[in-house]
Amino acid sequence: MDGVLTGGAVIVAAAAGAALVAIILLDVFETIVLPRRVTHRFRLATLTYQLMWRPVRALAVRLRRDLADSILAFFGPGSLLLLLTLWLVGLIVGFATLQHIAEPARHRRPVGTDLYFSGTTLLTLGLGDVTPVTGWARFMTVFEVGTGFGVLALVIGYLPALYQATSRREVAVVLLDARAGSPPTGTELLRRHAERSENLDAAAVRLTQYLAAWELWAAELLESHLSYPVLAYFRSQHDNQSWVAALTAMLDTCALLLIRPPGCPELTGQARLTYAICRHAVVDLCQVLHAPPLPPEKDRLPPSLFAGIVATLDAVGLTLRDDEAAYAKLSHLRATYEPYVNALANRLLIELPPWLPAESAADNWRTTEWEPRPRGPLL
Numbered sequence: 001m002d003g004v005l006t007g008g009a010v011i012v013a014a015a016a017g018a019a020l021v022a023i024i025l026l027d028v029f030e031t032i033v034l035p036r037r038v039t040h041r042f043r044l045a046t047l048t049y050q051l052m053w054r055p056v057r058a059l060a061v062r063l064r065r066d067l068a069d070s071i072l073a074f075f076g077p078g079s080l081l082l083l084l085t086l087w088l089v090g091l092i093v094g095f096a097t098l099q100h101i102a103e104p105a106r107h108r109r110p111v112g113t114d115l116y117f118s119g120t121t122l123l124t125l126g127l128g129d130v131t132p133v134t135g136w137a138r139f140m141t142v143f144e145v146g147t148g149f150g151v152l153a154l155v156i157g158y159l160p161a162l163y164q165a166t167s168r169r170e171v172a173v174v175l176l177d178a179r180a181g182s183p184p185t186g187t188e189l190l191r192r193h194a195e196r197s198e199n200l201d202a203a204a205v206r207l208t209q210y211l212a213a214w215e216l217w218a219a220e221l222l223e224s225h226l227s228y229p230v231l232a233y234f235r236s237q238h239d240n241q242s243w244v245a246a247l248t249a250m251l252d253t254c255a256l257l258l259i260r261p262p263g264c265p266e267l268t269g270q271a272r273l274t275y276a277i278c279r280h281a282v283v284d285l286c287q288v289l290h291a292p293p294l295p296p297e298k299d300r301l302p303p304s305l306f307a308g309i310v311a312t313l314d315a316v317g318l319t320l321r322d323d324e325a326a327y328a329k330l331s332h333l334r335a336t337y338e339p340y341v342n343a344l345a346n347r348l349l350i351e352l353p354p355w356l357p358a359e360s361a362a363d364n365w366r367t368t369e370w371e372p373r374p375r376g377p378l379l
Contacts, residue, residue, distance in 0.1 A: 279340075
C-alpha cells in the first residue's frame with residue numbers, strides 16, 4: 001500500500017514519534033503548569049519565540065515608529081497562537097506515527113490516513129470512519145484523546161492567566177502617566193509628589209507608600225515574567241509607555257533618593273528595598289530573554305543634565321547633593337542597572353525614558369486626536 005512504512009523505517013518512526021510526543025508534552029508542562037523559570041537550554045516555546053521575534057524585529061526597525069509599534073503589538077498574542085498550533089500539529093504527527101506502527105503490517109493504513117485519524121482523535125471529533133485494530137492501537141487512541149482534552153483544558157486556563165497578569169502590570173504603568181509624565185521620568189515623579197503635597201514631610205510619607213507599592217509591583221512582574229516569558233512581548237497601549245520604561249523610571253527615582261542628604265530614614269530605607277527588587281527583576285529578565293548587559297551608547301545622565309535635575313528638585317524643596325561625590329555615587333548606582341534595562345529595551349525595541357522630561361512632552365491623558373499639544377498645566 002502507498003505510504004506504508006516497513007522494515008527499519010518502522011523502528012525509526014517509532015522512536016521519532018515517541019520523542020516528538022514526549023518533547024511537546026514536556027514543553028506544555030514547563031510552559032503552562034510549572035510556575036518557575038526553566039533553565040535547560042532547549043525549550044520548544046522559547047525557541048519559537050526567539051525564531052519568530054528575529055524577523056519581526058528586523059522588519060520593525062525599518063519602519064516608521066507608529067507602524068512598527070503596531071506590528072510589534074501583534075507579536076505577543078500571535079506567538080501564543082502559533083505556539084499552540086505547533087503543539088497540536090506536533091502531537092498529531094507524533095501520535096499518527098505511533099498509531100501507524102501499532103498495527104500489524106497487514107493492517108497498516110497509509111500514513112496520510114493515520115494523520116487524519118490522529119487529528120480527529122486529538123481534537124476529540126470522534127468521526128469513527130477509521131478505527132484501531134489491535135489492543136495497543138486502541139490504548140494509543142484513548143491516550144491521545146486524553147492528551148487532547150488535557151492540552152486544550154490547560155490552554156483555556158493559561159490564556160486568562162496571561163491576560164490577567166498583563167492587566168495588573170499595565171494598570172501601574174498607566175497610573176504613572178499623571179504622576180511621572182509620558183514617558184515617565186524619575187525626576188518628574190519626585191517633583192510632582194513634592195509639588196502636590198502640603199509639605200515635605202507629607203511628600204516623604206506619600207513617596208514611601210508609593211515606592212512600597214512599586215516594590216510589590218516589581219516582585220509580581222519578576223514572578224509572572226519568569227514563569228511566562230511571553231508576557232515580556234506584550235506591549236502597552238501607548239508607544240511612550242512600557243513596563244521597561246516604568247521599571248527604569250523607578251530605578252532612577254530610587255537612585256536619586258539614595259544620594260539625598262540624611263533626613264528621612266523611612267523614605268531612604270524604602271528606596272533601598274524598591275531599588276533592590278527592581279534591579280533583581282531586570283537582571284533575571286535579561287537572563288530569561290537572553291539579553292546580555294548592554295551599556296547605553298549615549299550617557300543618559302551627563303554632569304550638565306545632573307545639574308538640571310538638582311535645580312528642578314531644589315525648586316520644590318527636595319534638596320540633592322550636587323558635589324562630585326554625589327554624582328560618583330549616582331553613577332555607581334546607575335552602572336548596576338542601566339546596562340540591563342538598556343539590554344531589555346534594545347531586545348524589545350522599547351525606548352528608555354530620559355532623566356528629565358522634554359519641554360514639549362505632554363501627559364497622555366491630556367492629548368487627543370483633536371488637541372495633540374495642550375497648553376499650560378491643568379493639575
